Amino acid sequence: MSKDKINDFVVRFANVNGTGSASANFLFTKAIFRMGIPVTPKNIFPSNIQGLPTWYEVRVSEKGYLGRREGIDLMVAVNPQSMAKDVESVRPGGYFLYDSSKKLNPNYIREDINYIGIPLMEICNANYTDARQRQLFKNIIYVGALAALLNIEFSVLEGLLADQFKGKEKLIPSNVKALQLGVDYIHQNFKYPLEFRLERRDLLKDAIMIDGNSACGLGAVYAGATVAAWYPITPSTSVVEAFMNYADEFRVDEKTGKRNVAIVQAEDELAAIGMVIGANWNGARSFTATSGPGVSLMNEFLGLAYFAEIPAVLIDVQRTGPSTGMPTRTQQSDVLEAAYASHGDTKQVLLFPSTPKECFEMTADAFDLSEELQTPVIMLTDLDLGMNDHVSEPFKWDDKRKYNRGKVLTAEQLDKIQKFGRYLDVDNDGIPYRTYPGTHPTKGSYFTRGTSRDEYAVYTEDGDAYQRNMDRLLKKWETAKTKVPAPEIVGEKNKFSSGLLFFGTSTYAAGEAMDLLKEKNIFVDAIRIKSFPFNQTVADFINDHETIYVIEQNRDAQMKSLLMMELNANPAKLVSILNYNGMPITADNILNQVENNIKLSKTLKSK
Amino acid sequence: MTYVKPKFRHPELKKNKLGYTIDYYEGSLSTLCAGCGHDSISAGIVQACYDLNIEPHRLAKLSGIGCSSKTPAYFLSNSHGFNSVHGRMPSVATGANLANKELIYFGVSGDGDSASIGMGQFVHVIRRNLNMVYVVMNNGCYGLTKGQDSATADHGSKNKSGNTNIFEAIDLTSLALELGATFVAQSFSGDKTQLVPLIKAAMSHPGFAFINVISPCVTFNNNPGSTKSYDYVREHIEATATFDFVPEMQEISVSYKEGSAKQVTMHDGSKIQLQKLSEDWDPLNRQSAMNAILNAKSKDEILTGLIYVDPNTKDLHHMINTSDTPLNQLNEKDLCPGSKALDEVNAGLR
Secondary structure (H helix, E strand, C coil), X not given: CCCCEECEEEEEEEEECCCCHHHHHHHHHHHHHHCCCCEEEEEECCCCCCCCEEEEEEEEECCCCCCECCCEEEEEECCHHHHHHHHHCEEEEEEEEEECCCCCCHHHCCCCCEEEEECHHHHHHHHCCCHHHHHHHHHHHHHHHHXXXXXXXXXHHHHHHHHHCCCCHHHHHHHHHHHHHHXXXXXXXXXXXXXXXXXXXXXXXXXXXXXXXXXXXXXXXXXXXXXXXXXXCCCCHHHHHHHHHHHHHHCECCCCCCECCEEEECCCHHHHHHHHHHHHHCCCCEEEEECHHHHHHHHHHHHHHHHHCCCEEEEEEECECCCCCECCCCCCCCHHHHHCCCCCCCCCEEECCCCHHHHHHHHHHHHHHHXXXXXXXXXXXXXXXXXXXXXXXXXXXXXXXXXXXXXXCCHHHHHCCCCCCCXXXXXXXXXXXXXXXXXXCCCCCCEEECCCECCCCCECCCHHHHHHHHHHHHHHHHHHHHHCCCCEEECCCCCCCEEEEEEXXXXXXXXXXXXXXXHCCCCCEEEEECEECCCHHHHHHHXXXXXXXXXXXXXXXXXXXXXXXXXXXXXXXXXXXXXCXXXXXXXXXXXXXXXXXXXXXXXXXHC | CCCCCCCCCCCCCCECCCCCEHHHXXXXXXXXXXXXXXXXXXXXXXXXXXXXXXXXXXXXXXXXXXHHHHHHHHECCCCEEEECCCCCXXXXXXXXXXXXXXXXEEEEEEHHHHHHHCHHHHHHHHHCCCCEEEEEEECCEECCCCCEXXXXXXXXXXXXXXXXXXXXXXXXXXXXXXXXXXXXXXXXXXXXXXXXXXXXXXHHXXXXXXXXXXXXXXXXXXXXXXXXXXXXXXXXXXECEEEEEECCCCCCCCCCCCCCEEEEECCCCCEEEEEECCCCCCCCCHHHHHHHHHHHHHCCCEEEEEEEECCCCCCHHHHHCECCCCHHHCCHHHHCCHHHHHHHHHHHCC
């Protein structure tokens, strides 16, 4: 790394799970954010409550790259358990900050890195008497030390503490003192700042910082969701928890204390989706959030909702599979499971948000889409987007926006209809009309079932009626293509012969990878898929390029399979760029895989 | 196949207070076997709804999968029905009820449905005290797959192939009592006199009302040796009490000996009139009700009637304090906090 690098480095914190380090580490990140500098943190945590090693990685990027970057410039190592590994992971020339209250094990000494020893424990013991405080403030002291080493403005940190302890102002001075202890120790003992450091910028404008799950929860409130049924599962749990918190803020009648929302923690995922389907059938906007194992359990009900044409919104925050996989690591491996959830010929509408802003917007859109199409809509986010904080554009809401409740007949409308047919394709778009239970004394009632029925919802095993119904569902699928969010062409259209295709959180690394490729004189077009079914733009993009690099975070190239199956895309064109180690994909990784493919194809051609 | 009942009815059919004749409460023609106990229960539901002057479209009928779960098609054709997935009717009913608390929710299930795959949901819907009627049409066997034992088949009972069941039965009634159900009743499909008032009482109960109805399967479990055959049930039935349900505002006709009758007033003012048979059984006392069931069991008797009721119970909506307006009737104005509030949310995230 060259000298005096400004706003371009990676810091990793190695902590013990459950010691209060999360809030200290977030303080560090948020301070950089408030200095107007693009920053992206990643939690790397165990599937465990307390005691195991946990890491928190912060990338700072002057260029605004918000994907993960490998190579650690500064390691803050305060977990003895993981120290051997932590020392190894620092890049040559990087820094290793540790608690020097105890002498460092000689095995951990590397010639090619710099050591910053701070007697965190000793300072704590000298300044605090309470055992819990000693543990908590150790974390704040290292944040103070980093502030000095990297040039974080002290007033920014003070401002953050003031926000954090609003209403509990008594706690502020002791925290400020801890920060100051860290700053002072650096000032007295080290050369500072480091060769890479921070400088205030105005690169973020009015950006916000939030995790995707909270954004989904807020989106559901704005969308008018009134029933949430769920079963806790990492990494989706905080979606409904956020919904609950926002509902506490926005959905409680101040006078009566009554709530415009019903949130039920179900006994399992099967019940959760059952409740969602029951509520939607009865005209309430309802959703659930889960992860891959939960979607597996919900499959049967999703098939019912598809076939019986009942809206349902499901937010699947993907984690690594198969089976229990790595519950606290990220992946995009539920694509096929979600697209074809349940037995028989089923197809489910999918949405792929990439940022918290899209989590907010797409959650709101999901309810409109689901009711308009009368079918489940599954939003596929992932652990990286859901549980990590991200810099995002602020959320926006158009007050004129009306909820699209789809084709629902009122009693007055039913009065004018000779004979209501629940599954009649009146408008030739494959979408029938529905009625809510209790609407009309004599008209509009029908039987909802997972067995075959005719246009009037009457049970039948007549093959022609079954086939007519299945064909209408396919027509509805065609209609869906015109309703789901269109893909985004990144940059110019059809300039080069190769194109990157990506979705979800791969977007962060893909954008950066395009710049890295350019530096190597490799030029590509790019398309970001936002939904399934794919519309014509996706098909055109594939047709118009010789090579398509399909970037996805799973082993089996699930998106590639989906493109082949649904668009009949030529497999020879589709080159997979895969990442499935549980960590978010990086730009370097994409670059390497593209370069390798180019080398390989050249070799093949020359042969 | 689709069956439609002939529309002809006797022109002099009596009308209820809403002006409907009983055929207004019927559904399509049953496709169950002739003599199926389930059809008698459907008829009981029709009678109860007619007697109680229920607007059929204000009732939602939900079921799972199985013979019993087909029955909602055979009553109240002007109601919305939902034939969901095997054993998971309770969750669908929960969602539906959360969306609109103003309808009456009538769940129909079978012993395969509730005592096997649906056991989890059965247990939890009781825990939540969802305001619904939950009827199990219990025949101890799987009719749709031709007569295999279900989890409620009694130990030692013989199935149609002559095999003796070696497993203990799951007793849904005791289970419901144990789990805190606030209305527990048991009846026999062949006893309409008892069943109809029980259904009526269940419908006026403001929480979870469970009725386990022994409903013999005429085709696959009506053989000698079966403990859920018509003959066996008729020989072993033991009623808790003579029972009557008196709707609100209706004059109470005293047909019992004074001093031995017990009256329970429901939340809506209607009354349950019980002729007490057993001195040590009190339908308002869960422990006493449990003892009554255990005593009957020890004597190989099937206890029927209203076994337990807590008339002052609070349902799920009360517990989670939802708005008086049904949730499915709220709109943008009630639900969306708007752009100004969102600006504040954004500001808090900087």
